[in-house]
Amino acid sequence: MKLAHPLLERPIVFEENKINVLVIENQKAFSEIVWELMEQINDGEGQFVLSSDLTHLELQKYMDLVIDLFSLDFNQKRIINKVYSKLKMIAVESEYYVDSTGLISEIMRYLEKILQEIHYPLEYNQEMDIGAIFKFADVKIGTDYETIIEKTIDYLTLLQEFIGIKLFVFINLKCYLSDQDLEQLYQFVIYNKYDILLLENTMREKRFQQEKIRIIDGDLCEI
Structure with missing residues (x-):
């Protein structure tokens, strides 16, 4: 080089x-x-x-x-995005697939119950994937x-x-x-x-x- x-x-x-x-x-x-x-x-x-x-x-x-x-800066955006992508790949592999899909299903059921407590038309992302969990948890290095x-x-x-x-x-x-x-x-x-x-x-x-x-x-x- x-x-x-x-x-x-x-x-x-x-x-x-x-x-x-x-x-x-x-x-x-x-x-x-x-x-x-x-x-x-x-x-x-x-x-x-x-x-x-x-x-x-x-x-x-x-x-x-x-x-x-x-x-x-270990947690600059370009690094964290790559970390999240790698974690997402690991989460959908066979060893963790059942746990990951089960967790998403539980979160969806939880949202459905909570949102029903407010008498207004509320919407949410029904296509949530496991990657959103890492962002929500604010995973950092x-x-x-x-x-x-x-x-x-x-x-x-x-x-x-x-x-x-x-x-x-x-x-x-x-x-x-x-x-x-x-x-x-x-x-x-x-x-x-x-x-x-x-x-x-x-x-x-x-x-x-x-x-x-x-x-x-x-x-x-x-x-």
Whole structure:
């Protein structure tokens, strides 16, 4: 997979066992790049091109931009909808089919009795399916974690499994994670063959052997 942009002399190529780090020391360019990524992921305009085997990939479908590790949204609409769909599929499988249909029948009978207590013509959805139960119960993904690295790893797993995210872009990740946490994240990403890009606004002293670093300096010269 590759990520191209006019600011870059050549596309960023994502390889197994490597972590791409792009350092943009020019603050104006850094801000513009982050803004442009946000716009494109939200189906706006931008010059980033993501591709795999010469096939163009839409950023809003295949990329996730992580700006704030402390505000990771596990229960965003696109995730919850996928979770509900999967739960619905499980509920109608043979093991749970009888229980599911029985529950819907009981709810229908309950509604019929309750609605008769009001002497007005009341209507309701008589085609209710088991998926409505999960929404009614407000099923959500738990977010009680002891460490930020555990939360981050689960977030990546969740989006890859349910949404099919191909590339995770982190903004100034090294500001938030210790060297030990970064090493743990790198090991997880490499083992699971995820593609990530660290977008940093300054070069850190610590370098990891897994990192493939590219620097754009204050004069927008690529190193």
